[in-house]
Every structure is written in structure tokens, then in C-alpha cells.
Amino acid sequence: MPAADLLPDAHEALHATFGFNAFRGVQEQVVTRALSGRSTLAVMPTGAGKSLTYQLPAVMLEGTCVVVSPLIALMHDQLRSATANGIRAATLTSADADRGLTMDRFRAGELDLLYIAPERASQPHFRELLEQSRVALFAIDEAHCVSEWGHDFRPDYRLLRPLLEAFPEVPRLALTATADHHTRTDILAQLGIPDEGLIVAGFDRPNIRYSIRPRDNAMRQLKAVMDENPGPGIVYAPTRARVEQLAETLASATGRRVLPYHAGLDPEVRARNQAAFVASEDMVMVATVAFGMGIDKPDVRFVAHAGIPKSIEAYYQETGRAGRDGDPSVAVMFWGADDFARARQRLSEIEPHRLQSERQRLDALAGLVETAECRRAVLLRHFGETPAQSCGNCDNCLEPAGVIDVSELARKLLSAVYRTGQSYGLGHLEKVLTGASDDRVLQRGHDQLSVFGILSADEQPLLKPLARALQARGSLLPTEHGGLSLGGDAREILKGEASVMIVVPPKREKKKRGGRGAADGGANPVGDPLFDALRTLRRDLAQEAGVPPYVVFHDATLREMAAARPSSLAELGEIGGVGARKLEAYGEAFLGVLRQF
Structure with missing residues (x-):
């Protein structure tokens, strides 16, 4: 059956396999492209259901979806979740003892999903295995690893292109949660995906x-x-x-x-x-x-x-x-300021062609923090x-x-750094600026400098947050022996050509102890005996099956059960997250608990 004819069945398969009545966000767009044989780069935030976008086509298409994934632990996690939903899946890694059996099942067309690491995927013997099997889709997870501009570059990802080119009729689906414009362009080029195949879901994680x-x-x-x-x-x-x-x-x-x-x-x-x-x-x-x-x-x-x-x-x-x-x-x-000091020191170890972009990244992070x-x-x-x-x-x-302009104070601090020889730490500089007649200040003759004692009582409490901000933006740099020297735009600040603003955090009120934390936001009905009983059953079933509790059901599914109180398998099957396989495996056990309430 042509892939396009499968599109109307996607909603049915979504409910049967995963227990969901509707797609979320751009999932349907991505799945539609995969089913109709078009290559795609999907940039979707973590938690937006990226794995569903290849797992669902894998169930519906003839042949196996080959998933390239960077870590064995991640593959085994995905394998557990896929198997729990009734998807025929396997991993081909150095940690698997059953590699021979997995290859036989792959050749025989008995797998919906095959997970493999990029190092193994780029080997000639794996290409031979693919030629003996039917491949429906290539999914490249954590696709930012293919780009030198990505924050997690993995050279083995660069070797995937020849493998993909050897099977031009098989569509490619690249997935990542983190890729800026530069990285996205590079991923498309590296994996041979057309520009029109880019789908960006948005990065917001409102929860x-x-x-x-x-x-x-x-x-x-x-x-x-x-x-x-x-x-x-x-x-x-x-x-x-x-x-x-x-x-x-x-x-x-x-x-x-x-x-x-x-x-x-x-x-x-x-x-x-x-x-x-x-x-x-x-x-x-x-x-x-x-x-x-x-x-x-x-x-x-x-x-x-x-x-x-x-x-x-x-x-x-x-x-x-x-x-x-x-x-x-x-x-x-x-x-802390020392975090940025160390990060700026590390910039000196970076290859020249990447220095500018890495410096911009650090500046962007400083902007977020400040x-x-x-x-x-x-x-x-x-x-x-x-x-x-x-x-x-x-x-x-x-x-x-609150935000305050501390440009004048910044000029005083930077001037003190300069006049004391750019080799002293903040503690000594503070003594000079506040006019403390300390032995070290007197011995060095720093009581004779024009910056000695020029700080007012109001300015002194702002000195530490100012020094932290100047180090975050690179205007102050650490010396080898723990002192501070001028860097970045320090000279522009001294000349009055650049201003300095710092954030003054609000006074924090002490929180009353007790009760659930803010993070819960009332998400779980703690103290509800039914919800607690459902969680206990989930824990027992998970231990029995040797899987984490969330593989059985997510908290959201248990909450919906506790609220809806279904009394039959048919009603339980309408709860979000209860697919056909899980209904068969766990349905009666959960109904047993629900009936007690």
C-alpha cells in the first residue's frame, strides 16, 4: 500500500498503539511526511513526543525503521518503552548478547524498530546487513551531534551521509531539541535533507x-x-x-x-x-x-x-x-563569577575557526544570567x-x-584594577576603594593612589554584584594568580562609551516549611487514597516486569484514572496513554484497584 494511503489510518494507529486520541503540536506534520516518504528535520522541545514521530510510522510502514542514537542507555530506555506499547523493537549494540538473533529478525522483517549507535551504523558490515533487509525509514536522534556548530558534536555522526546516500529511496527523519539557526542549516546539509523538510515546533517548555x-x-x-x-x-x-x-x-x-x-x-x-x-x-x-x-x-x-x-x-x-x-x-x-572566569580562560584552548562562535555563546549565557x-x-x-x-x-x-545603572561605580573599580597593576583580587581592591589602611595596602603604596577611599557607603554593597557582572560579560578577567585584569569592553567603560547596568534581586521572604513543593503545583492529588493505591500497583507491576514505573503508565494517566474512575476495560481504554497492549497487560489489575473505591 502506498505510504500516502496510510495517512487516514494514522489516528487509529495512534490510539491503538499509544492510547492517545490526538497528536500534539507538530507530531502529525512530522508523521505525515515520514509516511509519505519525505525527509524531514524536526526541531521539537524535549517532552514534545519526538520518539512517537518515528515509532508510529515504524508500526505502519512495511519494513523496519532504523534509529541511529548516540548512547546505549538511551537506546535501552527507548526499547523498554516501545516494547511496553507492543512495538517489535531491538537494539544492536556492544552490550547486547543476542546480536545474532536480532540480525536474523531484522533480515526476516520481524522488527518494527532497530536501534543502533552511529559508530556501528557507519561500518561496511552494517550496510551489508541493510542490503539484506527492508528499511522503511532512517531516524537520526539527537541530530545536533552531526554539526560542529552543535553543542554536542560527535564525529561519527558525520560518517552517516554515505550510508544514507546508499539507500536514496529511504526517507530520513532527523530529530533534535536544541539547534539554533546555524546548527539547523548545518544538519540539513550534513544529512542531505532539503530545506523544505525543516519543521520547527518552537522551544517553549511552559511547565x-x-x-x-x-x-x-x-x-x-x-x-x-x-x-x-x-x-x-x-x-x-x-x-x-x-x-x-x-x-x-x-x-x-x-x-x-x-x-x-x-x-x-x-x-x-x-x-x-x-x-x-x-x-x-x-x-x-x-x-x-x-x-x-x-x-x-x-x-x-x-x-x-x-x-x-x-x-x-x-x-x-x-x-x-x-x-x-x-x-x-x-x-x-x-x-558565580569564577564560573565565567574559568569559561573565558578555556576559550584560549579553542581552535581559531570556532573561537568567535564560542565567545558569542558565552556572552549569550552571561546575558541570560544577568x-x-x-x-x-x-x-x-x-x-x-x-x-x-x-x-x-x-x-x-x-x-x-530592580535594575540600576552602576557605570560610575564600574569606572571606579576598573580604574582601581588598572592603577594597582592588574594583579590583585577583589578583596584588596575593595580595601583600596574604601580607604582601609591595611598593612598590604600601605606596603604597596596603594593609599597614595587617586582611587584610594573614593567609594561611598552606598556604593560598597554593590561592589561584589558589580564585579560578578563585569566578569560574566568579560570586562574583568582573572589573572594566573587570582587577581583581576581588564578585558573585553573595559576601556570603553572607563572612557564613558559603554554603560553598566546590574540586577538587584528582590528581598526573599522566608518560605513556610511543610506541604508539597511549588514544583508539584498540585499536579498529583497527594493524599488521595485512590491515586496512591494506583501508584502502589504501578510500582509492584514495574518491579515484577523489571521496568521503571513510568514505562507502565505516566502519573498523568493515573491521575486521569483516579478522576474518571472507569469501570470496564472499554472505558479504561479511553484514558490517555492506555494503548491496546497495555490495556491487555495491565487493564484488569488497575480495574481491580478502581473497583475497591
């Missing part, structure tokens, strides 16, 4: 509340985030040592289960920690950015950064791991959108910050 604050006591700040958000969470830390330290301290401070994850851990420990996190309903993982792309966990309630990410693209992707199920979630970043505007608006404008000026769900919209 995530964004909050960015200066770091003053990371441990206390992170503990507060955990206290307010009882569900699963991820804390990103910049180094392996910091990951270990935070995991240990947060576990003892909160009484929650907190585990570390970084590339330096023994692979078995790493895999065990990841499996524990995926299966948990309240665990927190402290990790480097090595953790995340392979996580297909929909119920992460918060993502916290204990330092700055690499770029806005990385921030968007990392925070996007929160709330993939659509329920309220929070993304909090705690940053803005008094709506965070979401800044984020979405970065990706080329024209959002409303206020979102009502970020720290700046909920507690508007």
Missing part, C-alpha cells in the same frame, strides 16, 4: 519554572531546592570531585537517596546508579554533563545547576530533562522566536528584580 541566582552557599541552596521538590531530581556539578562531594553531603543533609554519576566512576557503578535513578520515584542524581542525554525519564521534577553550563543550548537541553511528562517542574541555576527580563523570553529569542515579554513562570516574572 518548567526557570530560576537563576548568584551562588552564596551551594549546599544550603541545593538542600532548599530538594526540600521544596520531593520528586526525582538531577543536580549538575562542574567537576567529578564536586559531584562526589555534593552527593555525599546532600544525602546526609536531606535523608534522601542521592547518588553520584560521572565518567570517572567504574562503568558498573555508573550503570547501577543510572538504573536506580530511572526506576526511582524520589531519588536525586548528582552528575557531570556526562549524565543526561541517555535519560528518557519523564518524571524528573527538578534540575539544578551548581555552576554554569557550557552555553544556552546546553542549558536548554540539560534543564529540558525536567518535566518531560508535562507536569510542573523547576530548573534552578546557582552561578538579565532582569523574563528568562523564558531571553531563552526563546536566542532560538529565533518572538515570545511574549512576560511568561509568569520564571523568577524575574514572579519576583521582579
Whole structure:
């Protein structure tokens, strides 16, 4: 049957396979193109249902959809979810003992989906296997990895083009959540997808509340985030040592289960920690950015950064791991001037042809961190959108910050940096500017400088936030021995040709303790005995099947069950997320609990 004739059946297949009555966002557009044999690049936010756009065509088309995916853990997560929905799927990775059987099933046409890593996909023997099989669609997941301009470049993705060209009649579907204009253009070129095949769904994740604050006591700040958000969470830390330290301290401070994850851990420990996190309903993982792309966990309630990410693209992707199920979630970043100092030092190690774009990325991140505007608006404008000026769900919209012009104070600070020889830290500079007759100030003769004692009492409290802002924008740079030197637009500021504004955060009122956190937003009817009983049953069934609870049903499906209280299999089959396979596997068990209430 020609692919175009399958289009009217797509809604029927959507309900039968996934239990949904309608497509979301651009899903239908993407599925329609795949079914009619046209190649596509779909840029869709995390949680918008990207995997459905190739899983549904895979069920409907004759032949197998070959999915190129960057991480084994991610493939195995996707495999579990696809199998639970009755999709015939397999992975072909170094971690699979049944590779021979999988290849036989592929050749025999017994697979809807075959997941493979780019390293294996580009090998000649895999092309031979494809020639012996029927391929319906190539899906390239995390497609930004193909672009040098992407924030997660993987050279093996560049080797996919010859493989795709060898099968010109097979359509290509590239998927990513994070690609700016430059990266999108590069992905289309690298994967041979026509410009008219670009579908951009928009980047907004309205269920995530964004909050960015200066770091003053990371441990206390992170503990507060955990206290307010009882569900699963991820804390990103910049180094392996910091990951270990935070995991240990947060576990003892909160009484929650907190585990570390970084590339330096023994692979078995790493895999065990990841499996524990995926299966948990309240665990927190402290990790480097090595953790995340392979996580297909929909119920992460918060993502916290204990330092700055690499770029806005990385921030968007990392925070996007929160709330993939659509329920309220929070993304909090705690940053310091030293984060930007280190990042600007790293720029010197970058190849010259990428230096300009990497510098722009860091400047864009500094702009997001320092803005008094709506965070979401800044984020979405970065990706080329024209959002409303206020979102009502970020720290700046909920507690508007003040902005003050500190250009005059900036000139005083930069002048002090210059006149003391561009080699002293902020502590010494503050003493000079406030006129403190400190031994070191006197020994260096800095009490004789024109900048000695020129700061007023009103200006002194603004010195630290100003220094932080100047380091974020690159006007102040760290020296090798912890001092500060002039950089970026410092000379323009000194000449009065550039102004400096800083954000003055609102006074925070102490929150009353107790109750569920803001992140829950009343999403789960906590204390409702029926909802709790449905969750307990889900947990038991998941343990029995050896899968995470969300693979059985998402919280949203359980909420709908608790509200609708279906009394028959037919009624239960109308609940969102209850497809034919799950209805058959779990229907009677859930009806049994529903009947008790």
C-alpha cells in the first residue's frame, strides 16, 4: 500500500498503539511526511513526543525503521518503552548478547524498530546487513551531534551521509531539541535533507519554572531546592570531585537517596546508579554533563545547576530533562563569577575557526544570567522566536528584580584594577576603594593612589554584584594568580562609551516549611487514597516486569484514572496513554484497584 494511503489510518494507529486520541503540536506534520516518504528535520522541545514521530510510522510502514542514537542507555530506555506499547523493537549494540538473533529478525522483517549507535551504523558490515533487509525509514536522534556548530558534536555522526546516500529511496527523519539557526542549516546539509523538510515546533517548555541566582552557599541552596521538590531530581556539578562531594553531603543533609554519576566512576557503578535513578520515584542524581542525554525519564521534577553550563543550548537541553511528562517542574541555576572566569580562560584552548562562535555563546549565557527580563523570553529569542515579554513562570516574572545603572561605580573599580597593576583580587581592591589602611595596602603604596577611599557607603554593597557582572560579560578577567585584569569592553567603560547596568534581586521572604513543593503545583492529588493505591500497583507491576514505573503508565494517566474512575476495560481504554497492549497487560489489575473505591 502506498505510504500516502496510510495517512487516514494514522489516528487509529495512534490510539491503538499509544492510547492517545490526538497528536500534539507538530507530531502529525512530522508523521505525515515520514509516511509519505519525505525527509524531514524536526526541531521539537524535549517532552514534545519526538520518539512517537518515528515509532508510529515504524508500526505502519512495511519494513523496519532504523534509529541511529548516540548512547546505549538511551537506546535501552527507548526499547523498554516501545516494547511496553507492543512495538517489535531491538537494539544492536556492544552490550547486547543476542546480536545474532536480532540480525536474523531484522533480515526476516520481524522488527518494527532497530536501534543502533552511529559508530556501528557507519561500518561496511552494517550496510551489508541493510542490503539484506527492508528499511522503511532512517531516524537520526539527537541530530545536533552531526554539526560542529552543535553543542554536542560527535564525529561519527558525520560518517552517516554515505550510508544514507546508499539507500536514496529511504526517507530520513532527523530529530533534535536544541539547534539554533546555524546548527539547523548545518544538519540539513550534513544529512542531505532539503530545506523544505525543516519543521520547527518552537522551544517553549511552559511547565518548567526557570530560576537563576548568584551562588552564596551551594549546599544550603541545593538542600532548599530538594526540600521544596520531593520528586526525582538531577543536580549538575562542574567537576567529578564536586559531584562526589555534593552527593555525599546532600544525602546526609536531606535523608534522601542521592547518588553520584560521572565518567570517572567504574562503568558498573555508573550503570547501577543510572538504573536506580530511572526506576526511582524520589531519588536525586548528582552528575557531570556526562549524565543526561541517555535519560528518557519523564518524571524528573527538578534540575539544578551548581555552576554554569557550557552555553544556552546546553542549558536548554540539560534543564529540558525536567518535566518531560508535562507536569510542573523547576530548573534552578546557582552561578558565580569564577564560573565565567574559568569559561573565558578555556576559550584560549579553542581552535581559531570556532573561537568567535564560542565567545558569542558565552556572552549569550552571561546575558541570560544577568538579565532582569523574563528568562523564558531571553531563552526563546536566542532560538529565533518572538515570545511574549512576560511568561509568569520564571523568577524575574514572579519576583521582579530592580535594575540600576552602576557605570560610575564600574569606572571606579576598573580604574582601581588598572592603577594597582592588574594583579590583585577583589578583596584588596575593595580595601583600596574604601580607604582601609591595611598593612598590604600601605606596603604597596596603594593609599597614595587617586582611587584610594573614593567609594561611598552606598556604593560598597554593590561592589561584589558589580564585579560578578563585569566578569560574566568579560570586562574583568582573572589573572594566573587570582587577581583581576581588564578585558573585553573595559576601556570603553572607563572612557564613558559603554554603560553598566546590574540586577538587584528582590528581598526573599522566608518560605513556610511543610506541604508539597511549588514544583508539584498540585499536579498529583497527594493524599488521595485512590491515586496512591494506583501508584502502589504501578510500582509492584514495574518491579515484577523489571521496568521503571513510568514505562507502565505516566502519573498523568493515573491521575486521569483516579478522576474518571472507569469501570470496564472499554472505558479504561479511553484514558490517555492506555494503548491496546497495555490495556491487555495491565487493564484488569488497575480495574481491580478502581473497583475497591
